[in-house]
Amino acid sequence: MEVFLIGLIAATLRVATPLILGTLGELFAERAGILNLGIEGTMFCGAFVGFVVGGATGNLWLGVLAAIVAGILAGLLMGLLSVRLGVSQHVSGLGITLLLTGLSLFGFRLIFGEPRIPPSIAPFERLPILSQVPILGEILGQYALTYIALALVPVCWWMLYRTNFGLQIRAVGENPEAADAAGVNVFLTRYLALAIAGGLMAAGGAFLSLAQLGAFTYGIIAGRGWVCIALIIFGNWQPVRVLWGALLFGGVSALQLRLQTTGLDLPYEMFLALPYLVTIAALAVAGRNATYPAALLKAYKRE
């Protein structure tokens, strides 16, 4: 039982880490009025760039940094399409996901050819000192990126609710006309929000390739970006509630894998569906009072 619980909590944090980073990123974009469906591709690109740079330089943190830079560029491209050119956010976001997925795979083949076995590097270690704490070592000994993701939650909350910049982001997401009249540069604010968003999403992808696996393969994101989009609604566009959503999804994911090993005589699909069922149920309850950023999906044009 003790192994079960401790393993469960440790796995919850691991599974939730890329989701926390991805949702925090998406939160910035949506709070500024941009639904960024480029998230899946941005995470994929982050996983790829992080792996390549981390592997080539031998410095995994440099890999994370490079992934963040790539994510920022992806965010700016989203800005060019949806903010500057006013293209439909659905179309530009999905386009970016397709573009970045294709480009990353293309780049992968240019660099690694067609290996029969995915190339791998030594991934991040779990934090060594904390891993040796008796009993709780397994839980505390997480990857540094997990702690960073958790620490970013209050940071993002503080940025959004306690800084002038956060106020501007929320203003352009709610009422860009009024924000503009008040002297806020709507375009610049949205660009910046998308840049932050892209960086966070890409860091979430880099967690998978540099910490969880030490490898990059196609399908490495496997829809986690789309899960983030749902978690934002679940979290009602608030950083702390979004964190609970990511932990809930991660927790049920980790739980169902453990239930499968107990030999309960149920079709395994029931277990696999659990995280999604729980999220849908939670959405149905929490999502009814969802308050979308009022300007979400609306391109802003100055008259």
Place this chain on the structure above:
Amino acid sequence: MRKPSILHTLVTCALLLVIFTVGCAPKPTEAGPTKLLVFGAFATPIEEPWDGVIHAALLKAEAEGKIDYEYTDNIGYAGDMERVLREVADQQKPAIIIGDAFGNEEAARRVAADYPNIAFAFGSGLGPSEPNFSVFDNWIHEPAYLCGMLAGGLTKTNTIGVVGGYPVPEVNRLTNAFIAGAKEVNPNAKVLVTFINSWFDPAAAKEAALAQIDAGADVLYAERFGVIEAAKEKGLFAFGNMSDQNELAPDLVVSSPVWNMNPTVEYLIKQVASGAYTAQDLKDFSMVAKGGANLAPFHATESKIPADLLAKVREREQQIKDGLFRVDINEQQPAPVN
């Protein structure tokens, strides 16, 4: 008043276009099609191990000068397979089209029926269809059985974990053979089986393996990629799948059931070149007796395997090669705990 200028839009479009065309540029084909032209049509990127095995065999045949080879991958399951196959059949007019029909069964068979002069050989869980649609599949249950024997002998906790993609006939075959092998050597062995419902989600596969380790497993069979990463983290023995995956963890990956498509490809080329080709199930060419499947070498782990266990496995292997031992083909979905 700031409107996106036309120039701006054009530059963006041009940029995207350049990026796309660079990515999609076809390989220049060499003139003089004296050799058979074989076309590969893959639903997934060729990095996917199943399609990767086919691709590797075709590349080998090309390198040996037996065929000309072109391919398209990542065709997907959204209806593009039929269009791609028809375009290829009309324009390139290959002698043979090889691919995977899983998820595209009807499309592949429809096109084959319209081009009776082209040999179609597709990976499929179903049967062949006259006059020209042959099927193959990976039939590596024999080396999977041998890996099971090794796992059964190596486990200290009497618990072994298997992480699989979907419970389709192929995966069930391997898993059941692996379980049977483990039970032959160690009747007390408990085998945990988890499916992740994805062919490629290594992070989920790793988490599934870690959950099995929490449940006591100390030897893992990585039907899917990602499991060996868990073994590496915990320092446990593991088995790969489809190709020799020892290099992922040289001290820990004991062996892997290996699929080899060379015998199938060579047989196909011979049949088509001699005009004797007919639709058939090519499965024998993917089994041990004809060299289509084998147990990967033990590499650095050989010294860690107890001698009597090794002798037993070698004996079984020889019996399979000689046709004296038959590994049961069981395509029932395995239970979560066996």
